[in-house]
Amino acid sequence: MQNPQISIIIPTYNRADFLPKTITSILNQTYQEWEAIIVDDASIDNTEEIVKGYQDSRIQYVSHKYNLGISAARNTGIKNSKGKYIALLDSDDEWLPEKLSCQMKIFQKEDLKCGVVCTSAYIVKDGKISSCKALPNRLDSIYEKLIFKNIIWCSSVLIRKECFEKLGLFDEHLKSCEDWDMWIRISKYYKFIILKTPLIKYLIHPGQKSEDLSGKIVSRKRILFKNEYEFKKRKFLYSHHYYIIGNFCCLNGKTREGRKYLLKGILIYPFCFKYYLSILLSMFGYSFYNYMVKKKRFVIKRLNKIIL
Numbered sequence: 001m002q003n004p005q006i007s008i009i010i011p012t013y014n015r016a017d018f019l020p021k022t023i024t025s026i027l028n029q030t031y032q033e034w035e036a037i038i039v040d041d042a043s044i045d046n047t048e049e050i051v052k053g054y055q056d057s058r059i060q061y062v063s064h065k066y067n068l069g070i071s072a073a074r075n076t077g078i079k080n081s082k083g084k085y086i087a088l089l090d091s092d093d094e095w096l097p098e099k100l101s102c103q104m105k106i107f108q109k110e111d112l113k114c115g116v117v118c119t120s121a122y123i124v125k126d127g128k129i130s131s132c133k134a135l136p137n138r139l140d141s142i143y144e145k146l147i148f149k150n151i152i153w154c155s156s157v158l159i160r161k162e163c164f165e166k167l168g169l170f171d172e173h174l175k176s177c178e179d180w181d182m183w184i185r186i187s188k189y190y191k192f193i194i195l196k197t198p199l200i201k202y203l204i205h206p207g208q209k210s211e212d213l214s215g216k217i218v219s220r221k222r223i224l225f226k227n228e229y230e231f232k233k234r235k236f237l238y239s240h241h242y243y244i245i246g247n248f249c250c251l252n253g254k255t256r257e258g259r260k261y262l263l264k265g266i267l268i269y270p271f272c273f274k275y276y277l278s279i280l281l282s283m284f285g286y287s288f289y290n291y292m293v294k295k296k297r298f299v300i301k302r303l304n305k306i307i308l
C-alpha cells in the first residue's frame with residue numbers, strides 16, 4: 001500500500017510457532033488501510049520462511065544481521081514506516097478483528113492532544129482465555145499512574161507517529177520495560193484514551209521476556225535513574241521503586257544486593273511494613289524468600305476467589 005494510515009510494527013525473535021496466528025489476526029482486521037513491518041531480530045528458526053509465505057504486498061519482512069533486542073527491532077520498524085499512526089504488536093499476541101477500527105474512530109474524533117489509544121486485554125493461558133484485564137474508562141492522571149507501574153499492554157496501543165518524532169524512539173539500553181519507559185515519556189505531553197473493551201489476546205507462555213529477572217533488574221535501575229528527579233518529589237513512589245528492585249534481586253538469588261535496595265526504600269519512606277518483612281525474609285536465603293513470596297501470591301489468589 002502506497003499511503004497506509006497505520007504502520008504495524010512486529011518485532012520477532014524465534015517465534016515462528018506463534019507468528020501465523022499473529023499475522024492472521026492482522027489480516028482479519030475490519031480496518032484494512034495498513035502496512036505490517038515484521039522485524040526479524042536475527043532468528044535462527046524458520047521465521048523468514050513463515051513471513052514470506054504470505055502473498056500480501058502490505059506485509060514487509062526486515063531482518064537484523066545480529067540480535068539487537070526488542071527496542072532496536074521496534075525502532076527499525078518505526079524508521080521504515082509510512083503510516084501516520086504506529087500500532088505495536090508482539091509476535092506472540094493476537095488482535096480481535098475490530099481492534100484497529102475502534103481505535104481509528106477515536107483518533108478521528110479527538111484533537112491532536114491525544115497521542116495514544118489503548119485497549120484492555122484478554123489473558124490467554126494454555127490456549128484458553130483465562131481472564132480479562134480491563135483498564136478504567138478514564139485516566140485523567142495517566143502520568144501519575146504510569147510512574148508508579150506499567151498498566152498499558154504494548155500490543156494494545158495505537159500511537160500518533162508524531163509522538164516518536166517529538167520524543168524519540170525506544171531506549172535501546174533497555175532490554176525490558178522499554179514500553180513502560182516510552183509510555184512515561186509520551187504521557188508527559190499527550191493524552192491517552194482508554195478503550196475498556198478487550199481487543200487483544202495477550203499470551204502467557206514459558207520463555208517470555210517478561211520472565212527474565214536479570215533483565216528486569218537492569219531495566220528497573222535505568223528507569224529509576226531516568227526518572228529520579230520526578231520520583232524524588234513523591235517519597236512513597238521513590239521508595240516503592242527501590243523496593244521493587246530489591247525484591248527482584250532477592251528473587252534472583254542476589255539477597256545481599258536486594259537488602260541494600262530494600263534498606264534504601266526504608267530510609268526514604270519508613271512507614272511501609274512490607275519493606276521490613278522483605279528484609280527479614282531475605283536473611284533466610286534465596287530459597288526461603290522465593291518460597292514465601294510464592295506462598296503469599298497463592299494466599300492472595302485464594303482470597304480473591306473467595307471475595308469475588
